[in-house]
Amino acid sequence: MGTVWRAHDQLLDRPVAAKELHILTPGDEEHRTRQRRAVRGPVPSPGCPTRMWCQSATGWQPVTGVSVQRGDRVTVRFVAGEWRAANANMAMTGPAGYDEQTDKTLEAAKDCKVKPWAPFGTLLAVLAGVKNAPVHTVGRELNFRAAGSGTLQLGMNDTAGYCSQDNRGTLTVRVSVKRPN
Numbered sequence: 001m002g003t004v005w006r007a008h009d010q011l012l013d014r015p016v017a018a019k020e021l022h023i024l025t026p027g028d029e030e031h032r033t034r035q036r037r038a039v040r041g042p043v044p045s046p047g048c049p050t051r052m053w054c055q056s057a058t059g060w061q062p063v064t065g066v067s068v069q070r071g072d073r074v075t076v077r078f079v080a081g082e083w084r085a086a087n088a089n090m091a092m093t094g095p096a097g098y099d100e101q102t103d104k105t106l107e108a109a110k111d112c113k114v115k116p117w118a119p120f121g122t123l124l125a126v127l128a129g130v131k132n133a134p135v136h137t138v139g140r141e142l143n144f145r146a147a148g149s150g151t152l153q154l155g156m157n158d159t160a161g162y163c164s165q166d167n168r169g170t171l172t173v174r175v176s177v178k179r180p181n
Contacts, residue, residue: 049077049175049176050176051175052154053170053171054123056084057160057168059160059164060154061154063151063152066175066177067177068127068146068177070149071180072177072180073180074143074144075143075175076154076175077175079172079174080171081171082171084167085120085121085167086109086158086166086167090105090106092169093121095140096121098121103119112163113158113159115135122137123137123138123139123157125138125152125153126153127147127152128152131148138154154173
């Protein structure tokens with residue numbers, strides 16, 4: 001029988017949190033003691049990157065396992081994948097979205113864009129729970145300082161629901177949050 005718990009450690013330049021698996025057996029006091037200590041201590045936001053699979057047709061998707069506080073440095077980095085906005089006739093694209101010429105072919109659906117000036121298919125990020133939070137264009141990589149505390153959400157530049165029901169594909173991204181010293 002195993003149990004998952006958070007272990008806290010210090011790298012040379014920053015604190016980190018990591019998940020570890022310990023097998024607890026009767027009489028194994030060393031593991032039980034470490035587990036009790038870990039539960040009593042505060043759980044910081046992970047300094048280790050979190051991998052996320054962002055679906056094209058789902059709308060805003062929360063990044064689980066990441067806590068963002070005002071002043072944190074947030075990095076969202078594209079890892080792999082491609083997706084498609086609109087119908088099956090559209091080509092697949094990456095996190096930067098469609099080129100200008102291809103984006104213009106979707107002019108009739110421009111009201112479906114979350115961020116009007118960014119092309120369809122662009123990977124976007126927002127801090128949900130923060131009043132007037134800006135919607136950031138991620139592209140291949142985004143770095144920003146959090147203006148408030150909230151849940152980081154990612155999605156495609158294509159409004160959820162009717163607009164995105166014909167989207168296909170997934171992007172894999174890596175998210176990391178670093179607290180100011």
